[in-house]
Amino acid sequence: MALVVQKYGGSSVANAERIKRVAERIVDTRKAGDDVVVVVSAMGDTTDELLDLANQVSPLPPGRELDMLLTAGERISMALLAMAIHNLGYEARSYTGSQAGVLTTSTHGRARIIDVTPGRLRGALDEGAIAIVAGFQGVSQDTKDITTLGRGGSDTTAVALAAALGADVCEIYTDVDGVFTADPRIVPDARQITRITYEEMLELAACGAKVLMLRCVEYARRFGMPIHVRSSYSTNPGTIVAGSMEDLPVEQALITGVAHDRSEAKITIVGVPDEPGAAARIFETAAGAEINIDMIVQNVSTEGTGRTDISFTLPKTDGPTAMAALSRIQERIEFKGLLYDDHVGKLSLIGAGMRSHPGVAASFFQALAEAGVNIEMISTSEIRVSVVCRDTDLDVAVRAVHAAFDLGGAEEAVVYAGTGR
Amino acid sequence: MALVVQKYGGSSVANAERIKRVAERIVDTRKAGDDVVVVVSAMGDTTDELLDLANQVSPLPPGRELDMLLTAGERISMALLAMAIHNLGYEARSYTGSQAGVLTTSTHGRARIIDVTPGRLRGALDEGAIAIVAGFQGVSQDTKDITTLGRGGSDTTAVALAAALGADVCEIYTDVDGVFTADPRIVPDARQITRITYEEMLELAACGAKVLMLRCVEYARRFGMPIHVRSSYSTNPGTIVAGSMEDLPVEQALITGVAHDRSEAKITIVGVPDEPGAAARIFETAAGAEINIDMIVQNVSTEGTGRTDISFTLPKTDGPTAMAALSRIQERIEFKGLLYDDHVGKLSLIGAGMRSHPGVAASFFQALAEAGVNIEMISTSEIRVSVVCRDTDLDVAVRAVHAAFDLGGAEEAVVYAGTGR
Structure with missing residues (x-):
């Protein structure tokens, strides 16, 4: 029992x-x-x-x-x-x-x-x-x-x-059958994942997969509690979230899935003095305003000006607070201006097998280039590559990457109406 | 403070x-x-x-x-x-x-x-x-x-x-201004009572006045806690419920008010053997079924038959349970039949001054007789007289008694829409 x-x-x-x-x-x-x-x-x-x-x-x-x-x-x-x-x-x-x-x-x-x-x-x-x-x-x-x-x-x-x-x-x-290799509403042949490690699930959740929240997966990993994601409306076997990357067999799948996220915006701080401490003061301000910053890119300083641009992404819901907080320090930091762009999308490729296969990133960027997707920001972890692009390019990008890594299944995924909390 | x-x-x-x-x-x-x-x-x-x-x-x-x-x-x-x-x-x-x-x-x-x-x-x-x-x-x-x-x-x-x-x-x-000498929806010149004892308020509440529930008044009396009944919608001074009858001055008002109740039904048990224990078994059955019995009347035994009729009133909501429980003991008690009448109304006259004025009941019945109201049941307490009549006679009866005891005020009472819980 x-x-x-x-x-x-x-x-x-x-x-x-x-x-x-x-x-x-x-x-x-x-x-x-x-x-x-x-x-x-x-x-x-x-x-x-x-x-x-x-x-x-x-x-x-x-x-x-x-x-x-x-x-x-x-x-x-x-x-x-x-x-x-x-x-x-x-x-x-x-x-x-x-x-x-x-x-x-x-x-x-x-x-x-x-x-x-x-x-x-x-x-x-x-x-x-x-x-x-x-x-x-x-x-x-x-x-x-x-x-x-x-x-x-x-x-x-x-x-x-x-x-x-x-x-x-x-x-x-x-209200979905489990965790998929991509959102079935965007990629019709997305395949349901039978089993996934905590680490991969954490990356998926952090990168926009809505099926499980980050905190819940963190909690499960800490206590080694297996999570079984299942549909309320079907008897599909669902997805088991359990086990650590460390215990994975060598012959595991290279790539787990593709996640995407439309909930972020990009703020660019233009003309930041290229001197020690400027970036620190900017991100201290953001932290003080309880803004969750995701990706950060600092351009190489434009030659001769002594100034650079810093861009970062954050949840759209934090956008107004962040812009107001940064405006208040403009004079003190002496940057030139602020740009706010909420038409960006983020795409992430996740897979524990990535650790030992250095060619993954190359294939990833190749697929995006062939699909004509312009990359605006890049960030990586041990088991993930993420890019920011125009939100209008996001669906094309997800399908291109999903196909390039051969993630699709034979059958079309079933999509249910409604959303969970 | x-x-x-x-x-x-x-x-x-x-x-x-x-x-x-x-x-x-x-x-x-x-x-x-x-x-x-x-x-x-x-x-x-x-x-x-x-x-x-x-x-x-x-x-x-x-x-x-x-x-x-x-x-x-x-x-x-x-x-x-x-x-x-x-x-x-x-x-x-x-x-x-x-x-x-x-x-x-x-x-x-x-x-x-x-x-x-x-x-x-x-x-x-x-x-x-x-x-x-x-x-x-x-x-x-x-x-x-x-x-x-x-x-x-x-x-x-x-x-x-x-x-x-x-x-x-x-x-x-x-949603009313306080406690009144009668329901202002029936008696337009009903007067608001400024102050009333716990005992009188208990009788009013028990007899159908809906402004306060019986249990709440019982609790207040036990702890000597004054209750101030007021309207949420006006600044009217309301009614104070406090003090005991024992402490009332001699020159107090004879009569406090008239209450009425349409929520009761009358059950008549026809042809009950006129022998010791029959009534006890009937009311044990009612108590066992958790029926709240109010008034009881037993007719004088019809000469020569050795049988009598017993009538009692109870909340209409208990009616079906009571009828079912009594049906189950019909054979054992050997009564002849059951009558159920939910077209009855109850009228009560309440006043602490009644204790020392034996003429009150006479004036009460006189007023009802003059109004052409037929009385079906009577019960009394130290400070109350109650009668059961046809529900269609109830409004006329309330107005007649209210007028006979000169309870009206100079102004018409204000009635608000809506009901409280």
């Missing part, structure tokens, strides 16, 4: 009908003899509706109260899911993040899990019940106030509970 | 606009120098919407999960109210029933408050914050599960918190 943690996202429980379908899936697992802990997100648009209410009463609601408000969402979905399971003749009990022992920092809106003390969940399992836990939420260890974990928080809740309970696997149910 | 507990019902916080109005009222009290604890119900129709969702997933949802679901309602309203107060520049913190220390029995759906340990509320007040507490909910002392208090639960929460905190007054904000 195994212990399985299952996580269902907001679109999987968007209405009463879907909640009943999910209940059947959970009961099927229980019937097979496994103990089950389920982590559930808020139903469909509930979070957006609650945010809308908050904006109607206050332009800048305090984080503590916003967390109190938003956590009502999972409270509703988890209670309904427990009722639906009861109705199938199985005992189910719902628990808030606080009741499930999810202890966090006190940073409202993006708290981090410090510890998990799942005593009540163990008690429920011991009595033969299915435990339903609210995702995305916890309680501050210091202040005892209710907190939320931020984007992708439900996935993190699931992995953290699985680790704390010593579960055999953490199943993340979503 | 006083400590004031204020309770706002669902219609007072039905939308963002009303929440902002309530926030202003609360801040006004704080500005006047008082410490404020606010108890709030779920917004408008939230509870009904959640119940509807529950019915979509399960015909008979388990009580534990239903309570978990419904308590999401106050979580939303209290967080929004705290945000709205923040927006006016005052510190406000929301607390669930559990966080506020409302410890209850574990009977889901109608738990009773066992104890209140408001340590976190005291802490918030000590730091100058306004504490917002979810009404209608608590946490089971034994199982640590979330519970709800049943109908009128938010009023009870408010009085219980006021008592535990040693508040100076518990203000119940509602």
